[in-house]
Amino acid sequence: MVHVEQRSGLTKRLKHNNEDFGYDMSSANVEPEDDLTPDSAPVFSKYEDFHTIDWQRDLARDRLRHKFIVAKKHDFPLGLLYSMWDAGSGWICVLLVGLAAGAVAGIIDIGARWMSDLKDGICADRFWLDREHCCWSSNDSFYKDFDCNAWTTWPEMLHYYDKDFFYHTLEFLFYVGWSVIMAGLTVTLVKVFAPYACGSGIPEIKCILSGFVIRGYLGKWTFIIKSVGLILASASGLSLGKEGPMVHLACCIGNIFSYFFPKYGMNEAKKREILSASAAAGVSVAFGAPIGGVMFSLEEASYYFPLKTMWRSFFCALVAGIILRIVNPFGSDQTSLFHVDYSMKWTFIELIPFAGLGLFGGILGSIFIWSNIKWCRFRKTNKILGGNPIYEVLIVAGLTSAIAFNNPYTRKSASALIKQLFDRCGPEDYMQDLCDYQNKTFSSDKVDDNYHTGEFGTGVQNAFWQLIVALICKLLFTIYTFGVKVPSGLFVPSMAMGAIAGRLVGITMEGIIASLKQYGGHNDMWTCQIGKDCVMPGLYAMVGAAAVLGGVTRMTVSLVVIMFELTGSLEFIVPTMVAVMFAKWVGDAICSLGIYDAHIELNGYPFLDNKGEYPYSTVAMQVMKPGTGNDGLRVIYQDSMTVGDIETLLRETDHNGFPVVVSEENMFLVGFCTRRDIQLALASARKTQSYVVTSSIVIFTNATPEPSSSGDPAPLKLRKLMDLAPMTITDQTPMETVIDMFRKLGLRQVLVTKNGRLLGIITKKDILQFMKRSQH
């Protein structure tokens, strides 16, 4: 309701943005009351929507605020207390964010599981339990794959017990119906209440952390709708994950809590410190991986990540992780999502198939990125598809669930599938298809990874083909799903694809080894020995999951750490690392952008990547505006322009700031004024100071000009508006250095000079355009 106007505004804005990099020249709308002297405590930095913040200015403002508090510390009794509160508020804020993120994640996990299981049936006695808990609470001594008596499928609820064609049709209809209803509900909620709640949110979080302002993107409405939508979307059976959106939700929490702490809420640059910590907490609760969360925030999400923020992020991620464990949504007391409770042994020779999985991950990831971007671009340009997001979601949900229903591996939730694929075949798993090996060893009939021949039973062969079908379906589903107007992440779908591929490779390797051994004279009495000649398909599934996720997201260290924490297995670092490395190299060779960067480019966000190296041989002069042949540079002369002149200048241009120089003949730089400051100052002067007329001289110097003739109106002094320390470079500065300055110092523009004379200006927009030009 409240966001409808905003959304249409967004659409318009983004459309406009696709042409010119999606943002204006970035003006800081500093109220002129913000007097930058330590007498007052200026804290509020407000920017317009879709503008870029000025890190240096915001941080300077925070330092002033801090000085003000330190100075007042001994003035009144509560000063010391206030100073302590100020010093500790960062920690308190991230503590609260951690607590809230953990709790929210717990609720969403519980809700999503329950709603998701409703596709199949309901717990007859205790309707509020999901399938797993329902079976636990029942008295069945034995059940396979959580199929117990207490759990009642929908046909059974209708008192139809014969498992004939009609039963399965009923089951199918309930399954697809529920999926479509949930998907429809989600997309409607998102469309009506919070259009920003769709997607994974990570591309936008990256932009926001890099200094872009998107109003409402981290607001309470987005938070509420995305939380609810995430539960519904997970229940809809669409091929999507909750993990990416969790990061977005955690950042919403961070943003909301930061408003309780003016130090952060009122200062966009400082707020991003909290948001960095929130992103870490988001990954922490998504995967139960606090260290991985910090590494994710460092490597993937954050832009400005000083060590202090890192330490706070760690704290925040840890608190969130602890809370999630206390909430214990899975009821399993487990620290990690896909806990592996057996030690993984591997031989060095196996690094070859692991590298092969990395290769596959890189290729699959690139195919995914390419197809997904193509599809999203088609959706943007196509009227029918772009105008009817609800129908699109309904069709995708219907198709997904209808197809997924027929394959046991696509039918179950992606995380359950991953768990199953990561697991080894223990003695208790003999009923599973995946563990149906020819078992000729020892007295026991039970199957065990450690003691089987590696010869496949029909079950494994059956599972093999089903897994191949599942892989293809998952890939297609995910390509069409990532980008529709529902909250949707792709960590878990990517991992599921990878796990399937990895398990397939693992089973193949197992077969090859078994054949080799039989050929080598070890006949049917041979059993493998762990760590020597035993292939563990579960390990391959893990490595495959990491490889495909690496190929899709192009994460490196953080991915390895997440996988390591996810499975709790240290032994497992080397294979993962090899696979992720190959996936990254191969992926980068095929298609240089990760999925998030590709979506950033697709949406035209002004994101200045802080990773790449740019070997250009250009100097600042060739990039600056005005370039050769353009209009002259529009500047303000420090003591010779009238109010009318400046008003004309403002009218004629749409620049967001103007350099102030000495005079037309002496283009020596004095300072820099933002458009909005001048506008507000002139307007207020016109209103309140009656002597200001169109012909009044505006002066930016300290000197009082001698009254040239008695008839002249009194001058208007605006020196205080001027930023006396604009960043300057010389015209011969290499562009690599300029880009480095923009990235590391968080600039919005630099002024280009030659022999002291102002020649031009380079804005972030110019940099991005230049980088795009030199790419193509």
Add this chain to the structure above:
Amino acid sequence: MVHVEQRSGLTKRLKHNNEDFGYDMSSANVEPEDDLTPDSAPVFSKYEDFHTIDWQRDLARDRLRHKFIVAKKHDFPLGLLYSMWDAGSGWICVLLVGLAAGAVAGIIDIGARWMSDLKDGICADRFWLDREHCCWSSNDSFYKDFDCNAWTTWPEMLHYYDKDFFYHTLEFLFYVGWSVIMAGLTVTLVKVFAPYACGSGIPEIKCILSGFVIRGYLGKWTFIIKSVGLILASASGLSLGKEGPMVHLACCIGNIFSYFFPKYGMNEAKKREILSASAAAGVSVAFGAPIGGVMFSLEEASYYFPLKTMWRSFFCALVAGIILRIVNPFGSDQTSLFHVDYSMKWTFIELIPFAGLGLFGGILGSIFIWSNIKWCRFRKTNKILGGNPIYEVLIVAGLTSAIAFNNPYTRKSASALIKQLFDRCGPEDYMQDLCDYQNKTFSSDKVDDNYHTGEFGTGVQNAFWQLIVALICKLLFTIYTFGVKVPSGLFVPSMAMGAIAGRLVGITMEGIIASLKQYGGHNDMWTCQIGKDCVMPGLYAMVGAAAVLGGVTRMTVSLVVIMFELTGSLEFIVPTMVAVMFAKWVGDAICSLGIYDAHIELNGYPFLDNKGEYPYSTVAMQVMKPGTGNDGLRVIYQDSMTVGDIETLLRETDHNGFPVVVSEENMFLVGFCTRRDIQLALASARKTQSYVVTSSIVIFTNATPEPSSSGDPAPLKLRKLMDLAPMTITDQTPMETVIDMFRKLGLRQVLVTKNGRLLGIITKKDILQFMKRSQH
């Protein structure tokens, strides 16, 4: 031998440095042949000893080199191959560094153990075995604390078997004698061959990574002598660890290998990428903690740490860790140094004693830093002590071993002590004093942490007092040892102190809980339940170790990650984190610098910390040279100075560079020239170009001056020498911004302008002096 002159040079240099921040104004000795055009491939950046590098310039040089290679790629058949080699050389280099670091660490570990055990005795049958392996190889079915028959003590070697007073005296003499001999050997080796091999090396590594050049600090002699010295020093029984020096050794390896790859060896800025990875590998092999190593490099060691370097560091650290595990120096097949093979349960209420341990760690760390710095300063100023490092080491070694001999906890090696303190009391440990509890439960006589009453036997009481003595001794020993002229780290000694303190607290807590329970009516039949009311002293020891290490080094995230990998226990993150957090807060409140930063300050290295925030209210104008009242700024005029003028300027000043301006009346900045460039250019011009005389005009413009009169000599053109893109700021730029620019861009100087006119210059030295001034 080869380093004697160097060392005396160092002493002189450092003495001089203590007054003026230990470095010159940082000149890049770029050979004028290094023509910065893509026609040639300029790679070599050479700096003088004790100078600071110019990151921007070096990175620009590397980009040019890269462009050159890309341009030549298709020119000749091997071009593509060479280009691939160039792209992969970074990975190959860190791979080699990892391999070498792992192997070296393995050899040092084996050697140090063997030499260390020789203090007590020798393996009679197989003299090359250390005590543990000797006992393993013997046929004894049972031995306590590795005291088996195959292991022969020195008195036994002399066929003296009665364990009377004479036996113990003999034992004592051998113990102390061996210690003193080893210590004397170490310090002599270090003094004669490689003075840089002493200490932990981490402060210097930090400076080197921040861009300081210390020739020979990472050279092959330092490497060889430090490796040998480390083995001997570990055997000497001095209170020192091998872990810090391992980082130094790994960096030596990185430096040596980088010379095989001109891309890195010839470019100081690029070389530091390899060194960052090496530092990670060093920590990885020291603790068996690859992720912790990367975090250490990121948090503590490195300055410029782009993500690409992080990923390479991870690879390097992992390779080193794998090699170390293959070498398997401890013969235990264990992944971590102090592996804990039981799950740690703790209750939330225990966070209070954990926080208390953090507090203690902060205080103890501060006491240590303060005393150690006082002592080191005393050593520097005192003639007798400073002039006789060998006697000092001999005395310290003699005292340490004589005192340590009498206490079982100081007598054993620090890492064995830590391992013992971290362990829980299992059923097999009933002979240890530490595990001598009143044991009244169950049928078994064996003691088990899970099933004992918490009432102490005499053994525990005995151990309690011995541990207190051990703690005090360790503290005093380490204060006097860290800083003597032998290779010495302080990770393990600090951890040992912390582990003792933690175990003491743990035992106390155990006693308190037991008394409470008995008081509450649970009489002697009460046994504790893990995770509910059972205190595990081993966990307290771990937390204490982390707390003291945190108090001493002020590391945060990296410390938690190292502890986590060290013990392999995820459960353990929260207690460690709480303790480390309190240690950091309390430590910072008492004494703001960690031990490494304190030593950097003590030695007067020009290290610009990249962590702190500096709330100054100063602007560039107040810091720049020349300040008000100083001499005028010495500059070069672009087209009006003669060769003689410039030679006078060079003679009269010792600045390492000069700004070039338009003219005396128009102080508009044109560029910047380094002293050495001008010197070399003038000298070579005088030699080779006969028309250059003292009255020749030197011009820095492109324009050819009209010949004013026929008698004038031809001008000398030096435009190519000039850096056309010097960094400039305006006089009103806040100092925080200036410091930020220096840190993030790796600058050596900025030029201060006002309205385009050059006003002054700020060098890194000025910044450091300013920061020191505002601290006091």
